[in-house]
Amino acid sequence: MKDTSSTSSAVSLPDAQTRILDAAEAIVHSRGVSGLTLEAAARDAGVSKGGLLYHFASKEALLDALLRRLAGFFEQEYLGCVAAQPEGAGRIARAMLEWGFGQGEFACNERHDRAAAVFLAAFHHDPALLDPIRQVIARMRADIAADGLPPGHGDAITAAGDGMFMARIFRLYTPSEAERQAMRIALQRLLEFPR
Amino acid sequence: MKDTSSTSSAVSLPDAQTRILDAAEAIVHSRGVSGLTLEAAARDAGVSKGGLLYHFASKEALLDALLRRLAGFFEQEYLGCVAAQPEGAGRIARAMLEWGFGQGEFACNERHDRAAAVFLAAFHHDPALLDPIRQVIARMRADIAADGLPPGHGDAITAAGDGMFMARIFRLYTPSEAERQAMRIALQRLLEFPR
DNA sequence: AAGAACATACCGTCCAGCCGGTATAGTATC
DNA sequence: GATACTATACCGGCTGGACGGTATGTTCTT
Numbered sequence: 001m002k003d004t005s006s007t008s009s010a011v012s013l014p015d016a017q018t019r020i021l022d023a024a025e026a027i028v029h030s031r032g033v034s035g036l037t038l039e040a041a042a043r044d045a046g047v048s049k050g051g052l053l054y055h056f057a058s059k060e061a062l063l064d065a066l067l068r069r070l071a072g073f074f075e076q077e078y079l080g081c082v083a084a085q086p087e088g089a090g091r092i093a094r095a096m097l098e099w100g101f102g103q104g105e106f107a108c109n110e111r112h113d114r115a116a117a118v119f120l121a122a123f124h125h126d127p128a129l130l131d132p133i134r135q136v137i138a139r140m141r142a143d144i145a146a147d148g149l150p151p152g153h154g155d156a157i158t159a160a161g162d163g164m165f166m167a168r169i170f171r172l173y174t175p176s177e178a179e180r181q182a183m184r185i186a187l188q189r190l191l192e193f194p195r
Numbered sequence: 196m197k198d199t200s201s202t203s204s205a206v207s208l209p210d211a212q213t214r215i216l217d218a219a220e221a222i223v224h225s226r227g228v229s230g231l232t233l234e235a236a237a238r239d240a241g242v243s244k245g246g247l248l249y250h251f252a253s254k255e256a257l258l259d260a261l262l263r264r265l266a267g268f269f270e271q272e273y274l275g276c277v278a279a280q281p282e283g284a285g286r287i288a289r290a291m292l293e294w295g296f297g298q299g300e301f302a303c304n305e306r307h308d309r310a311a312a313v314f315l316a317a318f319h320h321d322p323a324l325l326d327p328i329r330q331v332i333a334r335m336r337a338d339i340a341a342d343g344l345p346p347g348h349g350d351a352i353t354a355a356g357d358g359m360f361m362a363r364i365f366r367l368y369t370p371s372e373a374e375r376q377a378m379r380i381a382l383q384r385l386l387e388f389p390r
Numbered sequence: 391a392a393g394a395a396c397a398t399a400c401c402g403t404c405c406a407g408c409c410g411g412t413a414t415a416g417t418a419t420c
Numbered sequence: 421g422a423t424a425c426t427a428t429a430c431c432g433g434c435t436g437g438a439c440g441g442t443a444t445g446t447t448c449t450t
Contacts, residue, residue, distance in 0.1 A: 016429080033319050037405060050409090051430045059406065123365060124228050124319055130365060137367050152377025155370065156355050159378065163357030170318060170325060172332050175350065182347025183354065190381055211395080232439060244441095246396045254440065 017055050020045040021066055028117040033124050038062075063129055067122045070115055071132035078140060089148030090191050092140075093157050097191070100161025101184035103177075116169040153190045160187055212250050215240040216261055223312035228319050233257075258324055262317045265310055266327035273335060284343030285386045287335075288352050292386070295356025296379035298372075311364040348385045355382055 014022070023044035027036045038059060042052040056062040081095040122129040144154035160183065167173055175183075209217070218239035222231045233254060237247040251257040276290040317324040339349035355378065362368055370378070 032322070038407085039405075047429095048431045049406095050432060053407070054428090054430060057407090119365075120315075120319070123315070127227065127366065130367070134367055141368060150377075150381070152374065152379070152381040155374060156378045156381040159356075159358030159362070160351050160354040161358065162361050163354030163359075166357050166361040167354070170314075171322065172325070172329055173336060179347065179350060182345075183351045184347070186345070186347040186351040186385055189384055233441085234439075242395095243397045245398070245443095248441075249394090249396060252441095 016045065016047055016051065017065075020047065020052055020055060020062070021069060024062060024066060025114050025118055028121045029114040033117070033121045036121055060125060060129070063122045063125050066118050067129050068132050070118050071136050073111075073115070074133065075136045075139075078136070082143075090154070092143045092147040093149055093154040093191055096144075096154065096158045096161055097184060097187055100157075100164050101180055101187070112165070112168070116165070120169070149191070157187050157190055211240065211242055211246065212260075215242065215247055215250060215257070216264060219257060219261055220309045220313055223316045224309045228312070228316045231316055255320060255324070258317045258320050261313050262324050263327050265313050266331050268306075268310070269328065270331045270334075273331070277338075285349070287338045287342040288344055288349040288386055291339075291349065291353045291356055292379060292382055295352075295359050296375055296382070307360070307363070311360070315364070344386070352382050352385055 020041060024036060024041040027040055027044060031040075038052055039049050041062070042049045045052070052062075056065060078095070078099070081099045082092060084098070085091045085094045119130070119133070140158070141155075144158060145151075147154045164175075164180075164183075167175075215236060219231060219236040222235055222239060226235075233247055234244050236257070237244045240247065247257075251260060273290070273294070276294045277287060279293070280286045280289045314325070314328070335353070336350075339353060340346075342349045359370075359375075359378075362370075
């Protein structure tokens with residue numbers, strides 16, 4: 001069946017499926033959605049087109065796998081952000097704030113750009129492919145609703161983070177670090193609300 | 196289906212260019228980015244492919260025209276929102292709040308969905324096509340910076356509105372009206388801040 | 391008559407998906 | 421242990437259709 005760790009090679013390559021997924025991700029990131037063809041993905045992954053089709057029966061199947069993997073990363077990152085916050089009311093909102101406006105591990109990085117590219121590619125092919133992501137988001141929204149803050153506060157913080165993400169995806173503008181921190185401080189007001 | 200080929204009565208159909216633009220917009224909205232082909236746009240606009248290419252020499256030219264028109268609408272709507280707010284500090288931020296979370300004329304409507312579709316289609320073809328929009332956004336950001344609020348407050352409100360827009364574009368979730376109003380009230384806190 | 395505003399037919403390219411083939415490893419049978 | 425059979429993993433050429441763009445009419449307007 002699945003054999004992740006190959007036999008002899010010390011510099012063990014990831015298995016073909018992972019290589020194909022990585023290659024496809026890299027392509028949509030660098031050459032754009034329209035640059036992703038089966039041939040290109042196969043070539044960059046070091047397999048033939050037939051080999052790719054063996055693992056992913058269609059382009060849609062490839063995108064679907066890409067999206068599911070992405071949704072997994074996404075949820076893991078979310079859970080990591082939450083875990084990094086002390087318990088108590090507003091924990092989720094604080095995690096979201098850190099996620100969208102922090103500077104550490106969870107700040108915007110290159111992986112987010114690839115994620116965005118995958119996201120767009122999938123949406124372009126078929127909006128239904130985003131369903132795995134939608135599920136994760138639904139879960140996050142449920143958490144926010146039970147976060148112990150007045151209604152709307154956590155959602156507002158989350159939406160602001162989403163807005164920053166969109167600006168990044170489409171390169172609408174790139175706020176300076178000072179601006180990002182000013183926004184963070186502003187949004188922090190919405191946490192100090194015991195009411 | 197109106198009368199397609201009547202003699203040039205002064206009233207009835209918009210000129211061919213507008214019809215083509217409208218048809219293209221409707222297609223990306225209903226059938227998605229990949230559904231927009233020159234043939235389809237021409238057919239839906241009631242002209243032949245040759246006719247379309249007479250007015251828009253290439254697909255890119257068509258998308259460019261679509262985007263420029265969109266940027267115009269966008270800026271008009273922005274200016275309308277600002278004009279509807281009383282003068283004084285935070286005017287722009289108040290306009291943004293109303294734009295993103297209001298219920299009236301400027302609330303989310305079907306035209307925003309078509310705008311989003313056009314936006315995505317253009318980005319997919321060539322990210323540089325978004326430049327007209329980027330210009331409008333740059334102007335808005337400059338206005339916000341001079342809005343008289345503490346730094347970051349207006350940006351946070353704007354980002355939250357953008358986040359809602361993104362959720363709408365990609366159908367990630369659809370908040371209830373109550374949730375939207377809760378967010379609005381939460382964000383309003385960022386206006387009551389005389390420094 | 392002349393240009394503008396179309397229509398029709400066609401070309402070249404690109405690409406997804408298909409298909410027949412190959413190589414290797416495991417298993418079973420004798 | 422040798423032969424036969426099967427499953428897995430992969431190769432690469434092919435094709436059919438879609439689509440952007442071109443070339444050449446044709447009709448309407450002035």
